[in-house]
Amino acid sequence: MQSCDLIVVGAGPAGMAAAIRSAELGMTTVILDEQEGPGGQIYRAVSSVPKRRAEILGKDYLAGSELTDTLANSGARHLNQATVWRIEADGTVAWSKDGAGRCMRGKCVVIATGALERPMPIPGWTLPGVMTAGAAQILLKQSGVTPQQAVIAGAGPLLYLLAQQLVRAGQPPLALVETRAPGALALAARHLAGALRGWRYLVKGSGMLAEIRRAGVPRYTGGTALQVEGDEAAQAFIFEHRGRRRRVECRHVLLHQGVVPNIQATRALGVEHVWDPAQRCFTPRLDPWGRTSNPAIYVAGDGGGIGGAHAAEHAGRLAALSVGLALGALPQADFDRESQTLRAALQRELAIRPFLDALYAPMPEILRPADDTVVCRCEEVTAGDIRRYSSAGCIGPNQTKAFGRCGMGPCQGRYCGLTVTEILANANGMAHQDTGYYRIRMPLKPVTLGEMAAMVSVLEGQDA
Numbered sequence: 001m002q003s004c005d006l007i008v009v010g011a012g013p014a015g016m017a018a019a020i021r022s023a024e025l026g027m028t029t030v031i032l033d034e035q036e037g038p039g040g041q042i043y044r045a046v047s048s049v050p051k052r053r054a055e056i057l058g059k060d061y062l063a064g065s066e067l068t069d070t071l072a073n074s075g076a077r078h079l080n081q082a083t084v085w086r087i088e089a090d091g092t093v094a095w096s097k098d099g100a101g102r103c104m105r106g107k108c109v110v111i112a113t114g115a116l117e118r119p120m121p122i123p124g125w126t127l128p129g130v131m132t133a134g135a136a137q138i139l140l141k142q143s144g145v146t147p148q149q150a151v152i153a154g155a156g157p158l159l160y161l162l163a164q165q166l167v168r169a170g171q172p173p174l175a176l177v178e179t180r181a182p183g184a185l186a187l188a189a190r191h192l193a194g195a196l197r198g199w200r201y202l203v204k205g206s207g208m209l210a211e212i213r214r215a216g217v218p219r220y221t222g223g224t225a226l227q228v229e230g231d232e233a234a235q236a237f238i239f240e241h242r243g244r245r246r247r248v249e250c251r252h253v254l255l256h257q258g259v260v261p262n263i264q265a266t267r268a269l270g271v272e273h274v275w276d277p278a279q280r281c282f283t284p285r286l287d288p289w290g291r292t293s294n295p296a297i298y299v300a301g302d303g304g305g306i307g308g309a310h311a312a313e314h315a316g317r318l319a320a321l322s323v324g325l326a327l328g329a330l331p332q333a334d335f336d337r338e339s340q341t342l343r344a345a346l347q348r349e350l351a352i353r354p355f356l357d358a359l360y361a362p363m364p365e366i367l368r369p370a371d372d373t374v375v376c377r378c379e380e381v382t383a384g385d386i387r388r389y390s391s392a393g394c395i396g397p398n399q400t401k402a403f404g405r406c407g408m409g410p411c412q413g414r415y416c417g418l419t420v421t422e423i424l425a426n427a428n429g430m431a432h433q434d435t436g437y438y439r440i441r442m443p444l445k446p447v448t449l450g451e452m453a454a455m456v457s458v459l460e461g462q463d464a
């Protein structure tokens with residue numbers, strides 16, 4: 001089997017920064033990503049974006065081309081359209097590309113697989129025409145497609161960004177319904193000192209809101225009792241606002257309730273995880289350089305805790321430095337000096353997070369939805385079903401699989417895992433940490449028998 005010093009999984013800001021720094025240190029480096037080009041979620045398709053689309057997506061998006069260009073000239077080997085489906089504790093990574101399986105062993109692995117959008121189960125969220133705000137952004141970045149007659153609903157800065165981009169694309173949303181609770185600003189104000197250190201983000205946010213306002217998009221804050229109405233597809237978005245029930249006819253509903261770390265790979269590896277009460281999600285337990293409880297496996301970027309693209313870059317470089325120290329590519333004194341500067345920069349980036357976490361805290365009705373709301377979309381398990389499992393003695397998400405196949409569909413729990421933890425923790429009066437999460441199994445992504453059969457040739461030493 002081929003081997004190298006470092007395998008990086010994910011070519012977003014964290015993975016690109018890790019691979020670039022690793023290659024600079026002279027380590028043999030391979031970076032894998034399932035997308036057509038590097039960039040991750042924020043800079044998706046930035047190397048090939050047409051001019052008009054670039055104008056819509058804005059200058060923060062275009063700034064990503066600096067990283068993608070540096071990666072291209074770094075000496076790290078970038079394999080695109082490579083879907084990783086297995087990572088082993090000894091650093092062996094398996095992926096599919098061009099219809100064939102491949103595998104390689106890294107002395108160390110940096111998992112930089114980013115974030116997923118938090119599940120937002122509301123009545124009607126499984127209807128055609130309903131998707132996440134991030135999914136709508138992927139359509140826009142990748143293909144220049146914009147949803148028409150859309151309502152955007154939920155919480156978090158990504159909502160404003162998407163609304164702004166739809167305005168620029170000539171398809172302003174019909175309404176922006178924010179679920180931020182009326183008291184959230186007062187709670188968030190306790191973290192104002194940190195927020196002021198991240199004043200650039202505040203300025204950017206108010207600029208986006210001003211552009212949305214100028215475009216005449218109706219904005220409602222404090223929306224509750226959210227619901228999508230429709231028989232065959234979404235026809236209207238219904239919500240309560242200041243005691244009044246409102247109904248907006250629409251063809252698309254774009255839901256978003258913040259992002260959470262994508263922990264599928266680290267869970268499958270069995271490394272330690274902890275519950276983060278501020279971001280209401282599990283994160284892998286990491287040392288200051290991103291190393292997990294397995295010394296060969298690192299996590300960088302949003303996959304280790306939500307911090308945004310700039311924080312992800314710093315975390316990627318820190319992980320590469322730590323790998324460099326471990327593999328003898330970097331003297332201790334250089335490591336100390338560089339990592340100190342990077343850690344200070346990372347702390348500056350993260351200073352605004354407690355403010356944002358408090359301001360855009362997920363609403364209780366999506367954390368613990370009403371009984372008849374579908375939670376596990378793949379197996380059609382409702383919130384009421386999970387509460388019934390709890391009454392019958394079910395204490396953790398893994399057991400819900402035995403009770404009703406919850407989490408056993410093709411999404412492998414990505415869409416329902418956190419909701420199941422929240423409902424069970426609440427119903428059983430247990431801590432989230434003790435309630436736990438699904439036991440995730442490899443393969444992380446679907447793989448065909450043909451791809452696995454073709455893998456034999458690589459094991460015999462052919463080119464990856």
Ligand SMILES: Cc1cc2nc3c(=O)[nH]c(=O)nc-3n(C[C@H](O)[C@H](O)[C@H](O)COP(=O)(O)OP(=O)(O)OC[C@H]3O[C@@H](n4cnc5c(N)ncnc54)[C@H](O)[C@@H]3O)c2cc1C
Pocket residue numbers: 009010011012013014015032033034035039040041042043082083084085112113114115116117133134135137138158161259300301302303307308309312444445
């Ligand atoms: C849908 C979505 C849209 C977002 N849009 C924005 C935005 O416009 N602006 C903004 O500021 N923030 C955005 N964010 C937040 C933003 O993604 C992060 O703050 C930042 O990009 C994190 O960088 P990262 O390197 O940790 O992860 P990411 O940028 O998410 O990169 C992770 C990479 O890992 C790859 N990957 C994951 N699993 C596998 C696998 N099994 N095999 C191979 N490759 C894999 C993905 O294809 C992706 O390229 C978005 C988040 C999401 C979920």
